[in-house]
Amino acid sequence: MTVAPFLEIEKLGVQFGGIRALSDVSFICQRGELLAIIGPNGAGKSSLFNALTGVYPADGRITFDGRPLIGRRPAEIAHLGIARTFQNVGLFEPLSVLDNVLIGRHVLMRGGVAAGALWIGRAKREDRAARLHCHELLHLLDLRQYKDEPVRSLPFGIKKRVELARALAAEPSLLLLDEPVAGMNSDESRAISELVLRLWESMSLTIMLVEHDMPVVMSIAQNVLVLDFGKVIGYGAPDEIKRNPRVIEAYLGVADDTDSVVERSLHEALS
């Protein structure tokens, strides 16, 4: 008997008016895998995450842990165990770091609204446990000193870590990371990729990672999915991807200034 894949995506399509952001995307992500998704700007990487989390309406089929996802609302999908971070950080800016992380935890809490407001019963015990767990996460991600700061006052790199903490607070079985090292210098990005790797191993997570930073991708991903113009043009281990002629063409064949950084980093990774 074969085990059903953890996440199976079949003929996924996303359409905005006349623009096809994704078409006929099919792939499988196994439990415990660290899968990177790469592709030039506008290839549909973020659209894929948005389709997965129910933000964009999509056609085709997504089966996560035996359950269909298409047609579900973002909140439902969050409750099924999928957490994400955003390319441009989707934190609640006026709220404190701790409150942001607590919100990530809320999907796991079952106590009633009134009980929570009155600080009684199960809701009270849950709340205590949630705060304890979030404090541990802040410690793990070295964020304790910012606990009570409003997020809007923090530098971008710290915000990225807060967002990671919020996603982890939900104890997700699938974690979607959208460009976790974007806008960071090489030291910071190395620290974050080491952190992601450490969390992936210690928490037995399944991670899908969108990233432009090729050295990061090639060093931590088990498998790489390559998108271009909304279609899958390559899938395989990092070593195979480096040699895939269609991937090389997609990255190097187009003379597009916006992708020059990516090209350079791919060059470095390939050489």
Next chain:
Amino acid sequence: MILAFSLTTLGQLTASGLALGCLYALIALGFVIILKANGILSLYQGGFLLLGAYLTYQLHAKWGVSFVLAVLAVVAGIALLGVALEFVVIRRLRGSAAEFAVVLVTIGLLLATQSLVAATWGYTPLNMDDPWGLKNVHLGSIAVSHRDIWVVGSTVVILAAFFVLFKYSRVGIAMRAVASDREAAYAQGISPNVVMGVSWAIAGILGALAGVAMGTAAAGGVTVGIDQAAFAALAPVIFGGLTSPAGAVIGGLVVGVAQLFAAGYAPESFGGGFSTVMPYIVLFVVLLIRPQGLLGKKQVRRA
């Protein structure tokens, strides 16, 4: 003409103005909470005021239920009514109807409530006595009524309770998250239904309590005109910057005091009802000087 100015009068007017301002603050906070959680301005606050006053009158004055029990029962009932209105009416319009259509629906609900109240209890002012008595406490030469002390005291307690709720409780944190970024909050698994239902319940509780305080004899009795205070309380809402709870509270106090000063100091030639226009004059002046309101943020729109 000699202006009757004395420190005693000033203190007296300030004290009464703060009591009125507390009620404006409660009502204004109700507007702000629904606006922040739902993204729509509900003009139904007046309905909560009317029902709060009339139902308390019915329970307390007609059926002899003790005042405290009557208020607790009415507040609980109106909280449920708020949830029901959101669930039955507002929720159906969400997403499909234009925002302004929802505002109009809340006005329709308010008009329906006014008619229902008038049909049930008539237009004559009703008396539910003064549960706090009519005595005054003398602070130096200033006489402050027991009612005003109760109003200010309860408002402080209620505001403190809501502050703690919003700061620490799960639903409070969720509501602040929704106010900060609605879509991102839903993506985190926060239920829009819970947040919106709770916001309507809170607005109902605040409106009902203000309605009760405005319906006691010292305040003029239970009349169908009580809901006018809700429109006056829109002034502090806008004054405070529409989405700032602290701004709404400060705005309420400022407008309340301004209204009492107008009642005390405006020359007779301005007419007897001049003070009731005062909230709108304050609003007008604030909008001229600071269009985004006291604590509001300037909206930057992408061109």
